[in-house]
Amino acid sequence: MDATPSYLEQLIAGGLLLPTGVAGLYGRSQIFERVVEAIDALVTRTGGGDGAEVLRFPPGLSRRDFEDSEYLKSFPQLAGTVHSFCGDERAHREVLRCIEVGEDWTRDQAATDIVLTPAACYPVYPVLARRGALPEAGYLIDVQSYCFRHEPSLEPTRMQMFRMREYVRIGTPEQVTGFRALWLERGEALVRTLALPHIVDVANDPFFGRAGRVLADSQRVQKLKFELLIPVNSTAQPTACLSFNYHMDHFGQIWKLAGRDGATAHTACVGFGLERTALALFRHHGFEPAHWPSPVQSVLWPSA
Amino acid sequence: MEVDLRATLDRHGRLDVPAATLADDADLYAAGLDSLAIVNIMLAIEETFQVEFPDSLLSRQSFSSIASLERIIRQLQSESV
Structure with a gap:
């Protein structure tokens, strides 16, 4: 038997995560939360100058909006x-x-x-659609929420309830693809300042069933999703800590989001897995933030 | 088969134009085929033509044209005989 404690066991022994008896559902310690808050604030310092509208929702969607979102077509296995x-x-x-x-x-x-909210941006689209035609500049939204995905796992990076911070862009294809390109650069630069090893790669969502294989292949061929991956549980299977998603007109069509000229809006989002990024920091720099490399501390706690 | 396949595309493909106006090698994605419509087309083809797509053919490429789908259906039907 392998006597080396798993990363999850180390996190629990170190007091950073508190077990509840359910795989993927954990309490967080004060130190863990301090790091999560610092990452959240770092994202704000990176993107806050763009003038995003800040919206916060509780971690629940209206069932009607959820049904309209077509989430059940693609991910019935994850919904709660x-x-x-x-x-x-x-x-x-x-x-x-x-x-x-x-x-x-x-x-x-x-x-x-x-x-339960499956991704932080889901409540945003129907709310904005109800405002009517998009303004000329489209929308840029800052959203953060606890999310739920039913995928019990012993990997601490695959929690069932976790926080996702996002910037969401809604507008013309040019506005939206420009936004994603900008955040691909910014995201990588941000992770570099945290001294975390990483790669950016094309990715796909875990679509359900056989038909899901077509959707996944389609998503990859069209390069609709990129992930920034950091080795956390293993080097062979690094963890997606940031994702950069272009939905084309998928949500625009569902929610009838359109500009004044009637053209269906395109949407994109950049998502930061707050717990995952925190777990990457604890993995690479140790369990005691006071002992992290000082440049990393200065990036996370600039006024400290 | 051509007629059945075009009828299936009309019913499930949510294409911008009738399938009858599309050449065999026309790009179905350019004609408005989207990812979720692919799923419905796959299921309809399996039912209409009594075939089952193997995992290796569950790709974006397979659904890119009428010619590609015809080729796949013929191949799967001949394999199942």
Whole structure:
């Protein structure tokens, strides 16, 4: 048996992550949060001068918007819906009895109007679509949210609930592809200042099923998704910490986002996995931020 | 088969123009074929022509033209005989 503790075991032993008994669901220590906040603030210092509109949503989407988003077509396996008890007193007693004897108690749980946010930008599109035609300059949105993806894993970099910071661009194809090209440069420069080894590569989303293979191939051939990968759990399979996504007119069509000339809007987003980037820092610079290389500390905590 | 295939494309491809107006080698993506329509076309072809796409053919290239799809359907039908 391999006696070397896994990275997850080290993080838990070091007190950075607190286990809950569920793979991929962890508490975070004060030090961990301090690093997450510093990365979030660093992203703001990098992109804040662009004048993005800041929007924050709780980690839930309206079920109606979620259905319209077509997420279930591509990623049914990852979605998480919020259910709640909707029975009467008799059903309530049955729930308590089931828990008591260890039987399934969830039969009277019914879907609520809330679905857990799968990616931070999902609530943004329907909200902006309701404003009507896009302004000339399009939209640039700053969003951050806890997200949920049902993929239990023992790799600490694959959490089921995690935070994603994003800039989202909505506009003409030129505006949107220009935005993505800019952030590919900025993202790499940002990670370089954190002294983290990395590569940028074409990527695909984990589309469901056989048809998903076509979608994944299509996404790669068209270079719609790039990821910035950092070795965290292993060098052979580095972890995507940043992603740069061009959705073409996918969300524009779904939400009827269009300019004043009626042309369907294109969209793109850059996403920062806040926990993943923090885990990369802890992996490469150690568990004690006070001992990190001083240039890295100055980048993360410039006023300290 | 040509007629069936074009009818399938009309029904599921969400193309900008009727499939009858497209040459066999016309680029279906240029004609408006998008990723999610590909999924519906794949399932419809499998049902109509009683074939199953193997993983190796689940690519963007396979769905790029009517000629490509015809070639694949013929190949899969001949393999299953």
